[in-house]
Amino acid sequence: MMLFLDLIDGFGSNHQIIVAVSFVLLLFYLHHTLTQTDIPRIAGIKEIPGALPITGHLLALGDDHATVCEKWWRDYKQSIFQIRLGNTRAVVVNSFDDCRKMLVGHQSAVIDRPKLYTFHGIISSTQGFTIGSSPWDESCKNKRKAAGQTLGRPAMKTYQPMFDLETYCMIRDLAHDSRGDGTHLNIRPYLQRYALNTTLTLCYGIRMDSMWDDMLREVLEVGSAISLLRSASENYQDYVPILRYLPNNEKNQKSKSLRGRRDKYLNELLDKIREMIEHGTDKSCVSASILKDEETKLTGVEVSSICLSLVSRGFETIPDINRHYPNIEVAWKESLEVETVPYVNAIVKEAARYYTVSAMSLPRKAYTDIDWDGAIIPKGTMVLINAQAGNHVMDHFGPDADAFKPERWLKTVVPGEEIAASGLQHLSFGAGSRACSGQYIASRLLYTALVRLISSFKIVASEKEPPNTDYVNYDAIKSALVAIPRDFKVKLVPREPVDLDRCLQLAGARTKEAYA
Template sequence: MIASKLHLNSFLHGEDITASSLLLTALAFAGLASIAYVILTEAYRSKVRLPNIPGPTGLPIVGNFYQLNPDPAETLHQWSKKYGGVYQIMLGTMPVVVFSSMQAAREVFIGQGGSLIDKPKFYTFHSVLSSVASSIGTTPWSESTKRRRKTAATAMNRPAVASYLPFIDELTRDLIADLWKKGQDGTVAFDPRHSLSRTITDLTLTVNYGARLPDDDALLEEIIDVEDGLSRIKCPLGSSQDFMPIMRWSPFNEKSAVAKEINRRRLIFLNKFSSELEDRVEKGIEKPSIQSNCLKDPDVRLDKVDLLGISMSMVSGGLDTMVNTLAWSIGTFALRPDIQEKAYQAICDVYGKESWGPIEDETAVPYVTALVKECLRTFCVLRLSLPRATWKDVQYGDIFIPKGTTVFLNAWGCNRDESVYGPDVNVFRPERFLEDPDLPHAAYGFGTRMCAGFHLANRQLYVMILRLLWSFKIELSKEDADNNWRMRALEDVTEPWHLAAIPPSYKVRFVSRNAGALKEMLE
């Protein structure tokens, strides 16, 4: 009996020794593997870093990724003051060349536009989320991309956009009626963002599918929520796992699961709209639209994936940029009655106070044209334009950028370039575009892969801002507690890491300037 107990104790003691040894061995192996991974990663990062291009020193493994806090676009703008208008950063193991100077951006993105027609592939967006198709602005260059872009450019050039004016007018009228009704002619202050989201979504669906958005708040909220989730993933810096592959294996990383769910939900409503359009075309009751023209034109060689990519571009583009630009602008107008009055007088000089009349183009009231440009420049809601990849080698002065390199256009930095806009670059001053009508801005990007819908966006902003300022005095709430907000494009952006710069929440009042004339126009 005693011998058996001694044998058992010895056996158990041996087991303890063996388990401890295995644990120590495993920890040692994990430690050595981690050290090896760091050494190999740093060796690789050193190898792929572009020679002779300055840039900030990064951290091991992650590079400069986490140094971009708290506001990536502004951080990149500040780094340009130290490293120059063209420099490089390291995002994990990926070298990225940043253009933050207006002159350099225009000379390369326009002057060598053919070298920057490609787009980089990011793991979360291209491999996980975009399982079927992706928007024009995010798709790497191919024959399919070329076909889609050519079709979209034709559908949104100046003559085509002029044909959409009845849609723009109709939806602007509905927006103004909604603001007047919700605000009870200026007696109630409220946040106009929901009204703006409905109008812009409605307009993009009308132009793309030839049908108005159904009167279905649940559908609208679904589109808005899905597109917001999509923007967070589509952001050039939206996911660390795009630049640090090891993070894709983390059990705490939900990026891939969220991306798959966003894609599933998006395809449901996009396929619904496409199916309804095909049914209308078959019955011969469709209205003119981008998609119907593609379906009926035998010379347009687009398949369903191509058409889906165009639809994705239309819906995302409107909600990312138009809604936020208008939200920033309306809040600014409420804080700047002097600008409102100057714009109103300029509008009345052309159209009068009793009728808003037809709008032939976006240059009839030069002050409103300048106002639109200053809104686009100041708020620059797409601060980091969707990334490019070099299709060919690029030589800019002493800087050589080889084919296949990821390139960021820091539109925010370009729009804060003091050599272009002067020392009052942070002041909201529309007059700068009257003093120099050819003054550029970077809100739409530059070159061959710039925003294909910029003509449509300019027309929408011009018409909506003109109609709003003709119809209303936009005033602050009468409650002091509601007015604790500002519209400073840098300090007051609510989510600096989001694809689009989102303004703070606010409430304003829409007070009719001429209730009788406004009522007549709306009727």
């Protein structure tokens, strides 16, 4: 009897031990499952502490990933570190020198892009991926080659009539709507039409004259909404898979709705091109060339991808303009042809550096293992470039890196003389093998618009609704992939009303038949 009782006691004791061990093992399993990432922890690269189960560092990053990552760089004295975005491990690069080393020194290793569930799996499932977001493969290579031919420096001359027309329409409407009576305007809609019409003309040979055209507003609204869904801070389901399967998933529903709206206007644009080709009224553009088999051998989805990529993103100035152009008419004409005013070029460069449009850039993905000072970043690892931080590094840009200062790009201001470009100027267009294909046309658009705006008007900020000029806080929605500037108003005072009227008349006559 005593032996039996001893066995019972022993079993009870062992049972408690078994339960305790099982509980510990269960906790270990849950912790491992909830903190597991696609890539194991990378030895030799600091991991930022404080990651939570399931979400990792997502909550700590908040809405403004670039600013938080820069703070971590300063706090931990490490320009490159690793973080967890849900179940995705990412390496973040912050300093200008390290960003350049990663993008240029290891350009063949970071040529790839990650696929994200919402943007790639839902939104882009019908029209294909944009060039910038495409994973690296033969199709992406073909698209970049075609885009490079369309947007490179040699093609600029063929686009002069388009630049002429769009800048003319912008100045015409600004002059009309400001009425010369001190009216303050929100100029953003005029600039949006300028940028979007340029890309629509390139892709489809179609433009919209009204800033309030229904399709123009639809393209802008859908593009902004998709930009939000591409952001890690706005869309956790890309990194926390369980969120994708929640009932009544609003992110999935919104993504499908945006996909449908985008498909609708893209198909309408292509249908217009087909109709114009049929009637012999089409203009030279990417879509018409492809549809008529005049361009590189691309599939229909690749053509849509190229078009989608394009449609989806000072005090000393006047004296320098006057030194290069004897009058406003010459300034209007020659600004289309060549970028000859050093101070305006300096403004374009400084604006691109100072106001980093995509603060964290588009994510890269390691195409091969990367040897980073002895630490091996495995193939498949997400690599994030903190362009905002890199663009404001004092060690590279000087102690005034946090100031907007076009003079940093000039040897002398009077007379204006530029510092010869050497190497990577800034990080806003990316660098290396996946640098932005449209950087040359973007710079020309900015140059032409600035010369014509500045030579036409004195631009005075509104006292009640002035522009926010802080390089972080100018962005109204920091969680968006691409910055959305806060609205502001300015007063436009014609410098020489008679000369401006003359320029508008000449440009109107010159562009009358362009893309009519």
